[in-house]
Amino acid sequence: MFGSSSSKRASAPGSMGGADPGPTGSDVWFQPDDTFRSFCALLEAPAVSHAHMALIGPEALTASIATYTGALHYDHVAEFVKLIANSPCLWASIHPDAHGASDEGRQTLSSGAPALPSLRDRADQIIQAIAQAVKARIDLSMRARQNSTGWQTRRIVSHWISTMLSNSQNDVSELADSQDLEMPFELQSLKGLSIARLAICTGLLAGLQGAQVQWEKQARLGLDVRYHVKLAEVGWVAAFGACLEIIDALNAEEQLSAAVMPLHCAVQVMPFINSRRLEALSGDILLRIVADRLLLPIESSQLLHSLGQDVKKGNDGKLLLDPSSITARRLQTLQTNDAFRTIAPLSRILSGTLARLVRKLSPEDMSARLFGVVTETKDVASTDATNVVSSLGPPAGGDGVAPLSAPLTLLRRLHAYARTLESGWWSGELATCAESDLAETTKPVTKELWTVFKTILFSYTMIFDSLVDAVVDMCPSPTITIPAPTPSSFSSTTATSSESRWGPASTSNIPTPYLQCMHAVLSTYAHMYWITSTFGHDGFDVYRSVFYSALDVIGRDGEACVGVLEAMVPHLSYGPDRLQETSATYFMLVSEQVVALLPSEIIKGLVLKICRPYLGNNTNKDAFESAHSVILSIFAHDKEVAEDLAPFYIELLISIFPSQLSAGQFEHAFTTVMSAIADRDDALAWWGMELLANTIEQERDQERGPADVGGAAGAVATTALPSSSRQLELQLVYAAQISTVNLVLLRSVLDKVRRYILRYPSAPMTLVGLVPGLESGKPSSDRDTAGASSSTLPSSTISAPVTAAAARQRLCEKAFDALSGLDASTREEGLRWWLDNRASFGV
Numbered sequence: 001m002f003g004s005s006s007s008k009r010a011s012a013p014g015s016m017g018g019a020d021p022g023p024t025g026s027d028v029w030f031q032p033d034d035t036f037r038s039f040c041a042l043l044e045a046p047a048v049s050h051a052h053m054a055l056i057g058p059e060a061l062t063a064s065i066a067t068y069t070g071a072l073h074y075d076h077v078a079e080f081v082k083l084i085a086n087s088p089c090l091w092a093s094i095h096p097d098a099h100g101a102s103d104e105g106r107q108t109l110s111s112g113a114p115a116l117p118s119l120r121d122r123a124d125q126i127i128q129a130i131a132q133a134v135k136a137r138i139d140l141s142m143r144a145r146q147n148s149t150g151w152q153t154r155r156i157v158s159h160w161i162s163t164m165l166s167n168s169q170n171d172v173s174e175l176a177d178s179q180d181l182e183m184p185f186e187l188q189s190l191k192g193l194s195i196a197r198l199a200i201c202t203g204l205l206a207g208l209q210g211a212q213v214q215w216e217k218q219a220r221l222g223l224d225v226r227y228h229v230k231l232a233e234v235g236w237v238a239a240f241g242a243c244l245e246i247i248d249a250l251n252a253e254e255q256l257s258a259a260v261m262p263l264h265c266a267v268q269v270m271p272f273i274n275s276r277r278l279e280a281l282s283g284d285i286l287l288r289i290v291a292d293r294l295l296l297p298i299e300s301s302q303l304l305h306s307l308g309q310d311v312k313k314g315n316d317g318k319l320l321l322d323p324s325s326i327t328a329r330r331l332q333t334l335q336t337n338d339a340f341r342t343i344a345p346l347s348r349i350l351s352g353t354l355a356r357l358v359r360k361l362s363p364e365d366m367s368a369r370l371f372g373v374v375t376e377t378k379d380v381a382s383t384d385a386t387n388v389v390s391s392l393g394p395p396a397g398g399d400g401v402a403p404l405s406a407p408l409t410l411l412r413r414l415h416a417y418a419r420t421l422e423s424g425w426w427s428g429e430l431a432t433c434a435e436s437d438l439a440e441t442t443k444p445v446t447k448e449l450w451t452v453f454k455t456i457l458f459s460y461t462m463i464f465d466s467l468v469d470a471v472v473d474m475c476p477s478p479t480i481t482i483p484a485p486t487p488s489s490f491s492s493t494t495a496t497s498s499e500s501r502w503g504p505a506s507t508s509n510i511p512t513p514y515l516q517c518m519h520a521v522l523s524t525y526a527h528m529y530w531i532t533s534t535f536g537h538d539g540f541d542v543y544r545s546v547f548y549s550a551l552d553v554i555g556r557d558g559e560a561c562v563g564v565l566e567a568m569v570p571h572l573s574y575g576p577d578r579l580q581e582t583s584a585t586y587f588m589l590v591s592e593q594v595v596a597l598l599p600s601e602i603i604k605g606l607v608l609k610i611c612r613p614y615l616g617n618n619t620n621k622d623a624f625e626s627a628h629s630v631i632l633s634i635f636a637h638d639k640e641v642a643e644d645l646a647p648f649y650i651e652l653l654i655s656i657f658p659s660q661l662s663a664g665q666f667e668h669a670f671t672t673v674m675s676a677i678a679d680r681d682d683a684l685a686w687w688g689m690e691l692l693a694n695t696i697e698q699e700r701d702q703e704r705g706p707a708d709v710g711g712a713a714g715a716v717a718t719t720a721l722p723s724s725s726r727q728l729e730l731q732l733v734y735a736a737q738i739s740t741v742n743l744v745l746l747r748s749v750l751d752k753v754r755r756y757i758l759r760y761p762s763a764p765m766t767l768v769g770l771v772p773g774l775e776s777g778k779p780s781s782d783r784d785t786a787g788a789s790s791s792t793l794p795s796s797t798i799s800a801p802v803t804a805a806a807a808r809q810r811l812c813e814k815a816f817d818a819l820s821g822l823d824a825s826t827r828e829e830g831l832r833w834w835l836d837n838r839a840s841f842g843v
Contacts, residue, residue, distance in 0.1 A: 029072065029073035029144070030068070030072050042056075043084065043090055044083065044087065047089060048092075048186065050093075053090060062128050062129045062132075065129035065130075069081070069137075070132065070137045070140070071140060074156075079167075086172050086196070090172075091122060091172045091196055092117075093186070093189050094117075095119055096260055120261065120338075123199040123265065127206060130203025130206075130207060132207070133207065134203075135211065138225070142223060149224065154223065157223070158227065158231060161204065161232060162231065165232070168196070168200040171195075171196035173187075173196065173197075174194075191257070195262070198240060198261075201236040201240075202268055204235070205236045205269045206269050208225050208229045209229060212225050230277075237280055240266060240281065241282070243262040245282075247259055256292050259289040259292070260338075264338075266345075266349060271352070275352060278352065283353055283357045283360065286353045287350070290350045290353060291350060293346060294347065294459070295413055295417065298417065298456065301334045301337075303331060303421075304424025305330075307430065308427050309326075311428050311429055316439075317437075318439040319437055319438050320439045321430065327445075331452065335452065340455075343459050344459070347462040351464075351466040354463065354467040354470070358474060358517075366513055366517075369410075371513075372412070411524075418527040418528050419527045422530065422575075426579045431578070457528055457531045457543075460525075461546055465546050467521070468517075468518070471518065471553060475510050476511075479556050481558075481597070482506055482508060482509070484503075484506045484599065485504050501602075502599050502601040503601045503602075505562050510560075514553065515557055515560040518554045519567070521550045523568070527571070529582055533582055533585070537626075551594060555596065561598055562599070564590060564594070565587070565602065565607070588614075588623070591607050592630045593633075595607070595634055596633075596637040600639060600640045600641050611627040611630050615628065615652060618660040632669060632672045635649075642677065642680070643680055643681060643684065646676075646688065647684070650688045650692075653666060653669050658726060658729065663729045667732065667736055670737075675740045678742055686748075692730060692733065692734050693734065735818060736817075736818050738750065738815060739821025740821075743825050746829055746830065750829075753811070753815050754837055757808055757811045757841055758840065760805065761808065815834075816843075
């Protein structure tokens, strides 16, 4: 096959330097020698000669293939690639999932012969060798063209890549015995799949992807391989697609085993392939086999099934989880599982597949892929969005959600395992104890458990990321929100259970399957918030992107919003108190974002009931802040219930300040409430301002601060007045309301602010800034209630103590800042007040 050549180099393949390339650079390339021909003869040997191949050793074998493939003269590349792809001796192996294979089953020669290698190990050797060959081929191609990176060099590399791809199409998987037409025993691990071809294509693409990354890091110096990457991607997709076709023809049990090796190759390069090229693959097959490969190991691990029995109390009263316990052994088995170790790239593959299906299929077809056939629940038969997605899987832990009889498709499986994981963890004492209550031998196991929990959360988030992005892209633009029917046109006989309970809600032109997907994401995350909360109030960056994007879609459809909240209600009463607080926090996070479209009945009957226990108790800081954020969101969106809620909430804010609220939080919350009710009811707004003013007077009577100065400005106090003084902070909040009240109340508020300022001794002061509309002569924009635009409580700290004169300056500055928020109806009155009193204020 590889005859001698007059231009043959006598040295080994490693000694290729020193050549002076001519116009074609032929001296750069390696010509076959005796060593090379001996190696080729070994590759041509039958499968039973695998022991001879084993004598070379894995490292030497990889280096030999890499060197020859990368340096061989292009006249001989095609034949050598064919040998690698069709070598029975090279590809004699056992399948990675051959459980408990005995030595006798793995040996085909006499006693003492080495066992058959793993197909995964052999494929990895070829992938590594071809990837190394890519770098060598690029370097030699540039040397052949005197270090040129022009089109001729790129053409040389392109020709080599095309040769590699075309000559690996027919591989050893097609080899059959000439007599009985059965695959030799040593090659049965291939399961009829073109693994050799796929491994060569994978190594080729991996090497080119690495070269492209290196080229970009070096400011695009060197050979541009973008076209070559595209060429290799097309070849790899064709090879992987051929494997998928064979897998699709197998039965369900055989598919999982057959998909192991194709997916092992896929995880190394597929996440980095252009998505347009991947559209040629069958999304249905890929969705099925990747989902099984990713989820079956964690579903079948029964990781926390015995956790309650394995956790015991030691003699010192501390909780003990023995490293040799069933839970610890299951944990170790899961962590060493090949599929779990590649969970990140598998998740990316699955995520991309879902995104392509969403963009390619109609909403109904997409729903069938992700949810299957929806049938009756235990109580009600319905196919609307609020009922379809309220039960995504069988109950785990008895949290009251009715099961569906539909098969567990992908989103149902994700939801079901999230519930199983939550139920298993919170069923034992380990979930509720402090770290100090753990025995020293338990802490490493617990740490590894949490590593697995977070890995699963990351996997879920990675899967949902592209799915949610695709749904957002496919939503109608513009999205039309259809208002809820009026009470006169609303019929209770045709209403759903949710409408009968909470009244009619708005709908939208978003297809129901898209709402189902977002509902599934939010419902699944509800059972994982106990993990998410360890990263912070609303998780980490990618999680936040997925979470708020899903809420953005759901938040355009009132009925879908109601369905999301109703689906979480049974979960709120499940598990120990700590889990219930965590579940309530997640419920309030969702409620805050969708409250704008919620009917008043569900706000009164459900949302406020969940928030109320946490409004005056900051033991759980996340729940405390979430509860207040929901209330502020109600005021910010001017819901009907806001007027009835205002008296209670204003009194609550005053009562818990400053013990539970910082000065900044109190000001933000009070301003948001006053901005919402000022346009609704002047009497209620006046009541709120008077309540705050009365509280200030009560504080003045209780505090022993500087002497009253009445209207005079001459007395100088030497006593320091802390700015954290409740009286001063309340006065600052009162002054901030100048921009929120209407004209009918403005004069009274300004008069009180003036009296508060003059109570403190005067001192020279300078205010930085201009009152909008005064110096410039241009009217400012209408009042924008900044407090109402955001319902999140800002964190704030009390400033350092200041003197009484400094306290007066702070009040002046607060009043001056508030004047900038006046609208056209109040601006003239406010500016006149400032100009009339600035001299007495000392500014």
